[in-house]
Amino acid sequence: EVQLVxxxxxxxxxxxxxxxxxxxxxxxxxxxxxxxxxxxxGKGLEWVSGISWNNGDIDYADSVKGxxxxxxxNAKNSLYLQMESLRTExxxxxxxxxxxxxxxxxxIWGQGTMVTVSS
Amino acid sequence: xxxxxxxxxxxxxxxxxxxxxxCRASQSVRxxxxxxxxxxxxxxxxxxxxxxxxxxxxxxxxxxxSGSGTDFTLTISRxxxxxxxxxYCQQYGNSRTFGQGTKVEIK
Numbered sequence: 437e438v439q440l441v442x443x444x445x446x447x448x449x450x451x452x453x454x455x456x457x458x459x460x461x462x463x464x465x466x467x468x469x470x471x472x473x474x475x476x477x478g479k480g481l482e483w484v485s486g487i488s489w490n491n492g493d494i495d496y497a498d499s500v501k502g503x504x505x506x507x508x509x510n511a512k513n514s515l516y517l518q519m520e521s522l523r524t525e526x527x528x529x530x531x532x533x534x535x536x537x538x539x540x541x542x543x544i545w546g547q548g549t550m551v552t553v554s555s
Numbered sequence: 556x557x558x559x560x561x562x563x564x565x566x567x568x569x570x571x572x573x574x575x576x577x578c579r580a581s582q583s584v585r586x587x588x589x590x591x592x593x594x595x596x597x598x599x600x601x602x603x604x605x606x607x608x609x610x611x612x613x614x615x616x617x618x619x620x621s622g623s624g625t626d627f628t629l630t631i632s633r634x635x636x637x638x639x640x641x642x643y644c645q646q647y648g649n650s651r652t653f654g655q656g657t658k659v660e661i662k
Contacts, residue, residue, distance in 0.1 A: 482653065495650055495651075543612075
């Protein structure tokens with residue numbers, strides 16, 4: 437079964453850091469673009485960041501630029517999101533998402549990992 | 556940043572009726588890189604339409620997408636009980652952005 441499983445979420449104080457991980461199963465993510473999309477409680481979807489299969493293209497939403505870093509380890513079939521200087525408005529369910537190509541829609545979604553930023 | 560505005564915010568319809576959802580972009584979407592997703596409570600979104608009008612794998616043909624440039628439409632020809640959900644449009648031609656969503660609820 438093709439699956440993306442996120443981990444690393446939790447409760448963190450404002451200003452602190454957190455690293456999210458996403459492991460693919462049932463396929464190799466090495467050939468695909470990967471993204472993070474978040475959803476605050478009761479709110480809509482917000483794209484956070486994306487990375488192409490070979491790291492040649494990397495992009496961030498303005499709301500996280502300079503604070504978040506996306507990376508991948510194709511040998512470990514994994515995607516990561518390093519989040520620094522967290523703010524209360526970063527509180528959300530973070531989904532790991534696959535796209536067939538860099539300029540493509542998101543065809544596989546993980547169930548998400550919850551990040552709560554609160555003092 | 557391309558802003559996507561979806562309308563209406565909520566659509567109240569009965570099973571068997573036709574649903575028409577709109578997504579308007581603040582500037583032209585390059586190469587019609589426009590997708591539609593369905594999200595049900597407690598679930599991750601599911602891709603319905605990509606490239607403005609191509610159905611994703613396994614999506615029933617009652618779902619159709621149309622439009623180009625700045626105006627796009629998702630049509631559900633006859634609503635089934637499982638179609639009541641929130642629908643989001645997304646552009647992926649200039650970075651990526653989502654619309655705010657349209658909720659299709661049972662009347």
